[in-house]
Amino acid sequence: MENKFKKITSLWIITVLILFVVAIILGLLMRFNQGGNIKLDPVTFYTDMTIHGLTMIGIWFVAGMAAVNYIMERYVRTSYKANLIAYIMTVVGVLMLWGAGFIGKFHAGWTFLYPLPFKIMWEQWATPLFLYALLVLGVGWTIWTVSLMISLLKKYTLSQVFAWQHFKRDAKPEVETPPFVLISMISLVGVLSCLITAAALDFLLLTEYYSNGGFINDALLMKNLTYFFGHTLANEMLYLGLAVIYELFSEVSGRPKWKTSWYVAYAWNLTLFFVLFAFLHHMYMDFVQPETLQIIGQLASYLASIPSTGVTIFSILVAVYGTKINWNLANLMFFIGTAGWVSGGIGAVIDATISNNFLLHNTLWVPAHFHTYNALGNVLFSLGFFYWFSFQLKDGIIKDKHSMLKILLIVIGGIGFLAAFYFAGADSVARRYANYPEEMASGKFWATFGGTFATIYLLGIILFIGGILKRCFGFVFSRV
């Protein structure tokens, strides 16, 4: 039983890491093309961009899910079948997406903002293939999400799974909800909402596609749906990573396990609510959206970050301050990832302010902040888990080699790569430009600069994941 889960988790990790390296290389091609170091035609550039975005968002979401599923086995019995179905459908879905992109040249961006997928500038079949690929992924992930929810709800009642019995300050409830269970459940609820939204969006798109002009969608509605799905999914995958940290940070560090306190319960329940409205900050520059919603968007963007971020960061800082810890690559990744997440959060709060967004919207500032809490945040959370997991396949004792070098390469590469985005964004260089016009000449310099540092980051990643891949491959092909 146990080995079955180790195998499927190893498979997830192998798939994620290989796709990760490919997607980074696509990113490097884009940056070096923008810098004028290589030459891609715009269609190739925008195809790369579309696939880079979709692959990255997809793999780090499933990485979070796979980690949560593995750890959840400690508390409840999860469905191996659902895990396997999700894996197969993810692989099929990704292949379909890559087919639509690499062969069909579909290049509407990973957000496929309506009505761009219907202004066909690629193979005729690429648009429906793309839409069906989304459907395959959506169905696979929904099965997984619902199955994990069922597992949790079999053991915990509704109020227990959301840790409501912890709301009282001095509560000593009979059934304690581990923070891991609480955060996982809260993330799963958000994930399910995104996936249903994606289904609605896909349904509306397919209806228009097959109606031959008989049914036209409303651009404002479609944009709202797109970002409710896209933004919330990106948010929830970060929370999945945090669930893992709440479980593993203390364990890997050789410290007592964290418990759900009343403020942790409150903070995460608030997040459950506010995160649903944060996506509205993608609509600031659409003046057609009523002002009230715009202001709610700014407020929700602030409030969605305060409780969970505040509680989590402080928990980690408090756990580390003046305390002897068994530092190793796993908890260092968690620790550095949290610092990176905070930096990305600062960039995000600045941009989620309407009057700043008026100047920064869709400049490189936007990829700057979300790459910060992915490349130096969420990715590190998942890498920390992968690292820890790969030693579970052997004897559970973590042995580090060249850890300083690996960390330095990832951190220095990452900072340089991200700095290029921030500086160019503050200089009004547009995002998603295959080539920069002379007015954005500084973008060229920063692209080469960022690309160079991203190469260092990639080097660090390859060094870091080598051992993990070796251990995971070894386990998948072993006869246990």
Add this chain to the structure above:
Amino acid sequence: MFRLCLFTSIVMLTILPAQSLFSQSLGDFREEINIYNTLYDAPLHLVGGADVSLHELAKDKPIILALVFSRCSGVCNPLVLELKENLRMLNLQQELPYSVLVLSFDPWDKIEDMQYMAERFNLTNEPDWYFGVTDSINQVINSVGFKPIWDEKKKQFDHDALLAGVSTKGKMTKKLLGLRNSKDLRMLVQSINKVFIPSYRLPTNTSIFTCFNYDPETGKIVPGTGLLIIIMPVLITWLTVIGIRMAVRKKTT
């Protein structure tokens, strides 16, 4: 899950045909011509004897300008009648002050013709209603962007029904072409009173799933059917969560 997808599809399919297309205003892109231009400051002769320029008249209260001619057998009468009825119904004067200027664009019209017209509509003693003629009608209609064409056969002008909003500074803030409902009229009165409407839906956008509709009757933005589609996933999620818990509890007990 499949049941869920099915449910979603059924919900959507039932919404689809049940929707009637929203009634669209008749206006089209021609309404944008010359917006925010300062209108020609024509000297006016008003029924009742007053001589005043257009800008002077607008200074106290912004103007709803209706362009008509007295021998019109077409759209002029319904235009003025509807304007009168709609304004009475909206009853905006307290909140958003305005006056109405019914101006003849026919150079042959005399002040007596307009006097007769005012009497016909029973508007001679109505405060805030002015009927008049001007010697510089060509400059006025040029600055409005209004082009009546004389049809020699019918002995009539071929022209649009047109209302224009004029601000206290003499600027044209909005135009309405054709016979329009009270909602659109309210939007016009708002515009001359400097109510900023940051955006609006184009008449060509006939999608049934819009998120918001501007309701000029109340001046507020009201939710459309599209908003339901945004809220629905969250509702379905919670129904699923509660549903799962109820189902597994039944099994275990």
Add this chain to the structure above:
Amino acid sequence: MQSLLLYLFLILTVVSTSVFIYVYRSSIKAGDKDGGLTNVLTKRMWFILILFVVLAIFFSATVPKSPYFMFKDEIPSKSVNVTAGQYFFYMSYSAINPDAPTSEPIELGVNELVEFRVTSRDVTHTFAVYDENNQVVAQTQAMPGYVNNLRWKFEKPGTYKIFCLEYCGAGHHIMRGSFTVK
């Protein structure tokens, strides 16, 4: 303004990262028996309270500066119709027929209130105005089926460029336009 935001970001990031480094070092130095912080809860509450107050101030200071509230009580002296399409900006003082769009050169006055009425004839674009230093000064989205009204006063004369900031297809980066302010 943009560089101010960059400095704000850099300062806050350096501060927060320093805290992490400091905490990390304190852990390295710690002996076996050191127990870390005491009375954690009070400190955590302070932390969240400060964060909350800072954000509340930031919120109330910035909301009134949102573009929907700018120049709300004035009537613009000019309106410019903008119709975006793959990969052009059509601009005209008079209305633009989306089926047969035409453009004319636009000249605006310094400190004159202008209203841009922005829409799109195909996919979503952005109407982003860049000044002579190639910095964004104002922007709004061009969404098919809707008109977004952007009001602005240009304080400096010169040639202003327009770029599209919403990805709109393979020609996205060549889409541009301009107008002059005198």
